[in-house]
Amino acid sequence: MTIVVERQPIPRSVAVSRAVFNSRRAVQLLIVVVLLAVWEIVGRRVGAVFLPAPTLVFRAGVDLIESGELVRATLDSLTSLLVGYGKPAWPC
Numbered sequence: 656m657t658i659v660v661e662r663q664p665i666p667r668s669v670a671v672s673r674a675v676f677n678s679r680r681a682v683q684l685l686i687v688v689v690l691l692a693v694w695e696i697v698g699r700r701v702g703a704v705f706l707p708a709p710t711l712v713f714r715a716g717v718d719l720i721e722s723g724e725l726v727r728a729t730l731d732s733l734t735s736l737l738v739g740y741g742k743p744a745w746p747c
C-alpha cells in the first residue's frame with residue numbers, strides 16, 4: 656500500500672507565524688530573563704551561602720572546568736555508580 660501526500664505551498668504569513676522566533680518564543684525568553692534577573696538580585700542581597708547568584712555559579716563552573724576538577728569529580732562519581740550497580744551483577 657502506497658501513501659501519497661501532496662504538498663501545497665505555504666503562504667508567507669503562515670511561514671512567518673511558524674518561525675522559530677515568534678511572540679510565544681518572545682514571551683518564553685522574557686520569562687527566563689526575568690527569572691534570571693530576580694535570581695541575580697535576590698542572590699546578591701541574601702548572600703552566596705544561601706542563594707548564590709547565577710553569575711557566581713557560572714563563574715565557579717568555568718573555574719572547575721578549566722582546572723580539570725570537574726572532569727575528575729565526574730569520573731569518580733561515575734566509577735562509584737558503576738561499582739555500586741555492577742557489584743550485584745558479579746558472581747560472588
